[in-house]
Amino acid sequence: MSELPNSSPDALPAIDKENRLVLIQREALAFVPSGVSPAPRASAKNGYYELPMLKEPSWTWEIPLYFFVGGAAGGAGVIATVAQFSGASPDLVWDARRLSLAGAFLSPVLLISDLGRPERFLAMLRVFKPQSPMSVGVWVLMGFSAGTSTANLGEWLAARGRFETLAKLMQIVGDLGALVFGLPLATYTGVLIGATVIPVWNRNVSLLPVHFAASGLNAAVGLLEIAGHRTPALQWLGMGSAIAETGIGVMIETRSDPAEEPLKRGPSGWLIRLGGVLSGPVPLALRAISLFSKRGRASKLRRYAAISSVVGSAITRAAWIHAGHVSARQSRPA
Amino acid sequence: MTTSAFLTDSTLCIGCKACEVACKEWNGVAADGLDWSGLSYDNTLSLGARTWRHVKFVEGIPEAGKGGNDPASSPWNFSSDVCKHCQTAGCLEACPTGALVRTEFESVYLQSDVCNGCGYCVVSCPFGVVEKDVEDGRAFKCTFCYDRQKAGLTPACAKVCPTESIQFGELQDLRERADRRLTELRRRGVEDASIYDPVDSAVNGTHAIFIVRGDQKMYNLPPNPEVPTQYLRTGWTSAAIAAGALLAGTLLAFMGSGGKKI
Numbered sequence: 001m002s003e004l005p006n007s008s009p010d011a012l013p014a015i016d017k018e019n020r021l022v023l024i025q026r027e028a029l030a031f032v033p034s035g036v037s038p039a040p041r042a043s044a045k046n047g048y049y050e051l052p053m054l055k056e057p058s059w060t061w062e063i064p065l066y067f068f069v070g071g072a073a074g075g076a077g078v079i080a081t082v083a084q085f086s087g088a089s090p091d092l093v094w095d096a097r098r099l100s101l102a103g104a105f106l107s108p109v110l111l112i113s114d115l116g117r118p119e120r121f122l123a124m125l126r127v128f129k130p131q132s133p134m135s136v137g138v139w140v141l142m143g144f145s146a147g148t149s150t151a152n153l154g155e156w157l158a159a160r161g162r163f164e165t166l167a168k169l170m171q172i173v174g175d176l177g178a179l180v181f182g183l184p185l186a187t188y189t190g191v192l193i194g195a196t197v198i199p200v201w202n203r204n205v206s207l208l209p210v211h212f213a214a215s216g217l218n219a220a221v222g223l224l225e226i227a228g229h230r231t232p233a234l235q236w237l238g239m240g241s242a243i244a245e246t247g248i249g250v251m252i253e254t255r256s257d258p259a260e261e262p263l264k265r266g267p268s269g270w271l272i273r274l275g276g277v278l279s280g281p282v283p284l285a286l287r288a289i290s291l292f293s294k295r296g297r298a299s300k301l302r303r304y305a306a307i308s309s310v311v312g313s314a315i316t317r318a319a320w321i322h323a324g325h326v327s328a329r330q331s332r333p334a
Numbered sequence: 335m336t337t338s339a340f341l342t343d344s345t346l347c348i349g350c351k352a353c354e355v356a357c358k359e360w361n362g363v364a365a366d367g368l369d370w371s372g373l374s375y376d377n378t379l380s381l382g383a384r385t386w387r388h389v390k391f392v393e394g395i396p397e398a399g400k401g402g403n404d405p406a407s408s409p410w411n412f413s414s415d416v417c418k419h420c421q422t423a424g425c426l427e428a429c430p431t432g433a434l435v436r437t438e439f440e441s442v443y444l445q446s447d448v449c450n451g452c453g454y455c456v457v458s459c460p461f462g463v464v465e466k467d468v469e470d471g472r473a474f475k476c477t478f479c480y481d482r483q484k485a486g487l488t489p490a491c492a493k494v495c496p497t498e499s500i501q502f503g504e505l506q507d508l509r510e511r512a513d514r515r516l517t518e519l520r521r522r523g524v525e526d527a528s529i530y531d532p533v534d535s536a537v538n539g540t541h542a543i544f545i546v547r548g549d550q551k552m553y554n555l556p557p558n559p560e561v562p563t564q565y566l567r568t569g570w571t572s573a574a575i576a577a578g579a580l581l582a583g584t585l586l587a588f589m590g591s592g593g594k595k596i
Binding site: 042083190195209 | 408427432456468473580588
């Protein structure tokens with residue numbers, strides 16, 4: 001195609017015009033179909049011209065980020081409440097409560113940003129549909145926000161020595177709310193994407209809630225450690241979630257279902273792997289070494305483990321959403 | 335209460351796309367681009383936010399006797415696709431706002447003024463029908479001409495169809511009509527014709543049934559459409575176990591270590 005001279009034919013001598021015709025003929029011959037048409041055919045195997053049967057998820061980047069934020073907030077809510085009732089250091093309780101509060105406020109912002117207009121978020125608050133995980137989830141988020149807000153407000157009042165009995169009651173009730181709603185907040189997103197028609201999500205409907213719970217706890221522990229907390233409890237929780245993430249990673253790698261391919265191949269596969277390694281083996285190894293290290297070094301190692309876990313948790317959510325897109329694009333009638 | 339339905343008979347479709355045009359005109363649906371796909375005469379490719387009727391031009395793999403007199407030419411079928419208005423609809427179950435409702439005609443209707451564009455119906459439709467309009471931000475799909483049906487009129491696509499390939503009526507009547515048509519087609523030697531009506535699947539049948547030639551998968555019609563709600567029990571059970579483990583682990587970690595600081 002680039003062989004054709006770009007100048008006007010009239011400006012060329014006669015012999016060049018003749019040569020030009022030869023060039024045009026050569027170019028045209030390239031378009032004559034030879035043998036089988038290159039266009040895809042409709043077939044039982046490829047469906048309709050290899051076009052996807054399902055629609056890709058329409059969610060923007062805010063949704064995987066919300067999965068991460070909500071998961072971490074839910075985990076932090078559980079930690080705050082358990083830490084409070086087990087008599088852990090008040091610093092830890094307060095930071096865990098603040099982390100929950102931050103997550104509870106950031107989550108609707110992210111959701112609204114995905115929806116486009118604030119009043120669209122309110123449309124979800126006009127009904128409660130138990131058969132819709134999205135509806136259940138939004139009410140769980142509301143409950144969690146109410147709980148953690150109450151606990152934080154109670155703490156704020158208590159710190160100023162005002163309404164002491166009320167402040168104490170608010171902390172207890174608020175913490176319980178954060179626990180009761182924090183547990184589903186850290187897990188429901190697994191049901192949300194598992195109970196869809198997207199094959200790769202659907203096949204993992206029983207794995208995803210466990211996976212996301214471990215990921216959320218990992219992130220919550222990591223964020224609290226980054227904030228400077230070094231209690232043994234956080235170390236054990238970090239260890240536990242890293243072990244769970246390692247196990248889940250091995251499980252994903254060793255299964256062989258064609259629908260699971262987006263979890264193993266291509267960019268989405270590598271993203272899953274990266275998230276898995278950063279959430280599982282890396283923090284697990286760092287934490288294990290830290291157990292046998294001197295205090296200063298151990299603290300530093302736990303910090304690295306924490307950073308790795310937080311980044312890994314965020315990547316894991318993005319990777320699963322990405323895998324869903326790939327899975328939808330690959331969908332054929334079967 | 336009647337159960338409105340479409341019977342789309344592909345053996346009568348001439349691929350004129352009048353249904354696509356009528357649907358867009360009556361419902362005021364925006365154009366969806368003028369790109370050439372290179373896939374037969376199909377340039378809209380699938381149902382979507384701005385394509386509520388979609389004519390498929392199904393060119394199959396050449397098979398002697400299926401593509402006319404020339405054994406090398408491929409079988410070519412036209413089929414006008416539409417929202418299936420499932421008896422048990424994934425989109426309707428999933429919708430968190432109540433925007434998707436079941437109408438008095440048993441169709442699945444998306445109320446645009448309630449829809450918030452969460453996109454959960456998009457990943458809950460086993461047929462890939464409903465789609466979020468990226469510019470508008472809300473989801474859209476076939477309304478089954480709810481406004482026209484309210485006024486006792488036939489949906490726009492069925493009204494304009496010049497060959498009665500799209501038939502509108504009561505579901506049971508249309509099922510009987512489809513059976514009669516299939517018998518007739520078989521009598522004439524059209525052995526590869528079949529009815530698409532997934533009654534024994536999770537959707538419990540659709541309110542848009544089809545007569546097609548050749549393998550139904552060539553039309554991207556899933557043999558076993560699933561409704562995601564059927565996985566809720568597994569999902570929530572797993573979530574409960576995960577939540578239990580999360581709580582137990584946290585309790586163990588804090589009680590076991592006495593919560594003390596190193």
